[in-house]
Amino acid sequence: MATDIGADRSSGDRGLLDSLPCGVISFDDSGRVLYANGTVHTMLGYTAGELEGGHVERLLTIAGRIFYQTHFFPLLRLHGRVREVFLLLRTKSGTELGALANATRTTRDGASVVDCVLVEVHERRKYEEELLRARQSADRANGELQAQARVLQQTLEQLREQAVELEMQAQQLQEQTAELEMQQEALQEVNDQLLSQRDELERARAVANEANQAKSQFLSTMSHELRTPLNAIGGYVQLMEMEVQGPITDDQRQSLDRIARSQRHLLRLVNDILDLARIEAGRVDYRMEAMDVESVVVSVVPMLEPQLAAADLTFEATIAPGLRARGDREKTQQILINLLTNAVKFTPPHGHVSVRAHHDEPAKQLLVDVHDTGIGIPAEQLASVFEPFVRVETGQTHRPEGTGLGLAISRDLARGMGGDLTARSEPGLGSTFTLRLPAA
């Protein structure tokens, strides 16, 4: 016979149990409720005494009943007590109520009785829900973290591979660097050599300049020393030709004539050398002015006319009026005389010599062409005609007169005025020398 925990108590005890803030309920092994205090009745919406005699599962939701059967009851049977188990209770009206249960299975009056204390867990449940949510989100986060960890692991492996590759590249770079350093050292050596060569060249140039000056000085001195006796030779030849010292025979006159020709040639040569020396030594003064090109050309033509006639050549000058150049008039005349003299010298009879001038506007230069229909200059010699003592190989048995210094002097003068002298030629058809001067 099961005993009611409340039934065998005094009414005072029952009042005490009813006043507890927690539910107290007793049931037998079959689940029949023997006693429930007022708090349980109130908690679940029953009127006093309504629960007694019914089954304890009536107090539980269906989920609560499953949990009771699978967890609560086995614990009670195996261990005789249950501590702080959460149960979903069901009120009389069917709403859910969370409660924490503590129960003990004891024997009273020879029968097994379960005494159970129920505490509502509104607040506690709220915390538990938060705890649950935190736990669930922690689980999710953990899963995500694990996924990320796997990704990180993969990334790490890739990074390791890349690190190995980078190391290999670094190795290569080091080797290349070492090679570059060696090359740099070699370059440094080359550079040092070049620098010392430059210094050497610098010294050589200084020496060369000095030598050039010395040469010019020497030539100038020599020219004076040569000109004095040459003039003496010329003077005495003239005196003898004039028979001042007595009559001379025809043979003697012929000899004197040859001496005079040689004396003139030598004198011209000495004069040219002196000119060139002075130019190269920078001892020439240019009187620069704006010149009317036509008038300069016209001024030199009379000097050439006798030679043109003697050589049986025709001459033509085509100069547009008003062309003006900057230069030294005398030196320009000297250049033109030299060019025209050469043209006459190297043009066979019945040939033609012409002078043309035009303005090269983009270059801001005036160009004066001296053209002949002469023997021309082979291409391989064209570049060297401006060098001293170079004479064009004519193939003629008669070697024209000249010192071989005229073109060198002319080009130096042209350059000294800020211009230039160039040549072009077609062998057999003639040559063209072009004097360039700055436009005025």
Next chain:
Amino acid sequence: MDVLTRNNVKVAGRGTQPMLFAHGFGCDQNMWRFVAPAFAEDYRLVLFDYVGSGRSDLSAYDATRYATLDGYAEDVLDVCRALDLRDVVFVGHSVSAMVGVLAATREPERFAHLIMIGPSPRYINEAPEYVGGFERSDIEGLLDTMDRNYIGWANYLAPAIMANADRPELGQELAESFCSTDPVIARRFAEATFFADNRADLSKVRVPSLILQCSEDIIAPQSVGEYVHRALPASTLRLMQATGHCPQMSAPEETVALIREYLSSRDGD
């Protein structure tokens, strides 16, 4: 991993024919302590905990393997193989009744009898033809209750307690808590149990069986026991006076008597 250690296998008894006890959801092999000793004289008793329950090796838990009852049936067969059990009397409570069905379907030659206490092949109603007793929302409510209990105040510190091997009084506390202290494992076991549908497996069973059906069992109602009896070939249904879902604990004498009666009537089969 040694299966006997993994599943905390205990062997006892003086008989030769093995009697293998499989616990249900929410418990461990301790639930058999009022029943098993009664058979020690005549049988070789084999008790074990499923991986994830009781004192099994939690590190052997594989979430994929134990996502369905097939994994639990593998545990049963693993134990049978490890001990080379033949002619087994399989005693399964609650969900283990269906675990026994699955194991006996796979290796029928190992089993002599299946004793099913409170079996249900399907807990959720399949209207209109099948009444399991629960709606899906009821099971979700159970999972919610479990979440609260397994990680609630009472068991929140359980892992820490387990780590305190040098404090035996805490071990005693643990023995009084649920058989599985891992909320994830317990929840998965609940899902594997209550969402399972083994109705189609029943007809495949060739091993004879005894169904012990309690009165007023909310988890396995009488109609479900009758359904199992109809679907299982060579089955015997016995209605018990015991109420609730755990007659091996609430009415061990009646349970023992019915099993003994069934087995003796079957001697010589």
